[in-house]
Amino acid sequence: MRSWSRLSFLALLVLEELTLAEYVRTKKSTVAPVGAEVLTVGVIGDYGWTGWSPSPPHFCLEVLPELQAAGLVIPNEVLNDCDPGDISFINNATALQLDTSTYIGQVCAVKNCTAFVSVGDNFYDSGIDFTTGGIQRFQEAWVGMYSQGIFDTAPWYQCLGNHDIVKGQSGVDFQTKVAPIYDPRWNFGTQGLPYWTYDLMGKDWTATFVVVDSDCFLSSYLKNTSVYVNPYTEACYADRQTQINFLANTFAKSTATWKFLQLHHGYMSSATNETELAPLVEIVAQHNGVVLNGHDHCLGHYYSNNTNFILSGAAGYPQAGDCNYGIPLGPYAKFLGANPMSAANGFVTMDISKQFINVEYYLRDMQFEDGDLYPVPYDLHPSYSFQITQHAT
Ligand SMILES: *[C@@H]1O[C@H](CO)[C@@H](O)[C@H](O)[C@H]1NC(C)=O
Ligand SMILES: *[C@@H]1O[C@H](CO)[C@@H](O)[C@H](O)[C@H]1NC(C)=O
Ligand SMILES: *[C@@H]1O[C@H](CO)[C@@H](O)[C@H](O)[C@H]1NC(C)=O
Ligand SMILES: *[C@@H]1O[C@H](CO)[C@@H](O)[C@H](O)[C@H]1NC(C)=O
Ligand SMILES: *[C@@H]1O[C@H](CO)[C@@H](O)[C@H](O)[C@H]1NC(C)=O
Numbered sequence: 232m233r234s235w236s237r238l239s240f241l242a243l244l245v246l247e248e249l250t251l252a253e254y255v256r257t258k259k260s261t262v263a264p265v266g267a268e269v270l271t272v273g274v275i276g277d278y279g280w281t282g283w284s285p286s287p288p289h290f291c292l293e294v295l296p297e298l299q300a301a302g303l304v305i306p307n308e309v310l311n312d313c314d315p316g317d318i319s320f321i322n323n324a325t326a327l328q329l330d331t332s333t334y335i336g337q338v339c340a341v342k343n344c345t346a347f348v349s350v351g352d353n354f355y356d357s358g359i360d361f362t363t364g365g366i367q368r369f370q371e372a373w374v375g376m377y378s379q380g381i382f383d384t385a386p387w388y389q390c391l392g393n394h395d396i397v398k399g400q401s402g403v404d405f406q407t408k409v410a411p412i413y414d415p416r417w418n419f420g421t422q423g424l425p426y427w428t429y430d431l432m433g434k435d436w437t438a439t440f441v442v443v444d445s446d447c448f449l450s451s452y453l454k455n456t457s458v459y460v461n462p463y464t465e466a467c468y469a470d471r472q473t474q475i476n477f478l479a480n481t482f483a484k485s486t487a488t489w490k491f492l493q494l495h496h497g498y499m500s501s502a503t504n505e506t507e508l509a510p511l512v513e514i515v516a517q518h519n520g521v522v523l524n525g526h527d528h529c530l531g532h533y534y535s536n537n538t539n540f541i542l543s544g545a546a547g548y549p550q551a552g553d554c555n556y557g558i559p560l561g562p563y564a565k566f567l568g569a570n571p572m573s574a575a576n577g578f579v580t581m582d583i584s585k586q587f588i589n590v591e592y593y594l595r596d597m598q599f600e601d602g603d604l605y606p607v608p609y610d611l612h613p614s615y616s617f618q619i620t621q622h623a624t
């Protein structure tokens with residue numbers, strides 16, 4: 232009853248953008264505690280598989296090609312939900328997301344993580360929008376999935392990935408406008424925009440995070456053959472200078488000890504270096520900032536252009552190829568959470584203090600009844616860590 236009336240109220244508000252923005256502003260969201268000497272946050276990405284049901288094989292394999300041959304326009308979300316790779320992953324991916332959420336909960340109980348920083352791909356395969364199906368997916372793949380123990384109270388600072396924008400503006404609207412009201416742990420700013428900023432404040436330090444939608448920077452997403460082309464990506468690609476300016480202005484105004492760019496795609500990668508993100512990375516480099524990204528389904532640490540790139544894309548379906556099977560493609564690759572057979576599930580923690588940021592990579596021992604997909608002798612200890620000591624400027 233209560234949720235129904237809340238949602239119908241929301242439906243009324245969505246009709247009136249300004250009122251909604253004001254409502255979100257006045258609504259109490261859950262945020263990280265202020266004033267800690269050391270604050271631990273989890274960096275998590277590429278997780279939202281649970282509850283995705285692909286179209287039936289008869290449709291994807293037989294009907295769809297016929298429709299295409301007949302020249303019918305196929306909606307991108309329908310095409311994407313027939314992705315043969317993703318369909319073959321779904322059973323394993325759902326189980327791996329669940330096991331990894333439990334693992335993250337265990338590590339975070341020990342480490343006292345007080346917030347999560349998301350790098351996107353929150354809902355496979357085509358995101359969620361403001362429909363009954365979207366609401367059910369939100370409840371199942373996020374609200375219910377991350378609800379036990381430490382997750383009960385920890386806020387998440389959110390970001391969009393490519394899977395989140397397949398449905399275009401309506402998908403963006405759900406995550407930026409509806410989700411923060413549905414669950415106060417879901418933070419996405421107060422403006423209903425896909426880019427936003429927040430500060431974490433410690434006892435004697437501050438960290439400024441700027442979130443952008445990197446989907447808006449990839450020209451390949453505008454091709455008429457891309458499942459990502461839609462009026463949202465077309466408009467935000469044309470307007471990407473707005474996000475560049477937002478990052479530049481926010482970092483310029485901030486006097487924080489640490490500055491982070493939080494986005495989905497990797498400028499540095501072992502699979503595809505997204506070089507079109509260069510205008511953003513230049514700004515980060517100018518301010519001695521740090522880049523947090525996902526997209527590649529593994530954990531990695533890259534160092535290039537005097538900048539640390541922390542890859543955390545392993546909370547769902549890990550893929551060894553995304554970390555080049557553990558083989559560094561150059562000295563920029565400092566750590567890769569993969570081997571020739573598989574990549575590890577896991578996430579990254581950052582213990583933020585005034586003097587340094589302790590960055591730890593937690594790789595899950597992926598034991599299952601028939602074997603171990605990624606043996607880690609003691610997975611409540613980090614498999615890799617490094618420290619950032621150079622303050623932002
Ligand atoms: C966890 O960290 C927060 C923020 O630093 C702090 O307020 C809280 O007391 C800590 N809890 C435990 C159990 O250490
Ligand atoms: C699913 O996991 C099983 C082991 O549990 C493995 O044998 C199989 O290859 C996996 N399938 C995919 C598509 O990853
Ligand atoms: C996509 O664009 C190419 C080249 O611009 C064109 O030849 C093709 O007909 C277009 N396809 C569709 C489905 O619009
Ligand atoms: C990414 O860039 C680095 C450094 O320029 C290069 O060594 C590496 O081969 C590139 N990675 C890919 C996948 O092309
Ligand atoms: C990073 O460094 C490379 C090699 O020096 C340079 O070509 C590239 O433009 C730099 N990228 C950024 C974003 O500054």
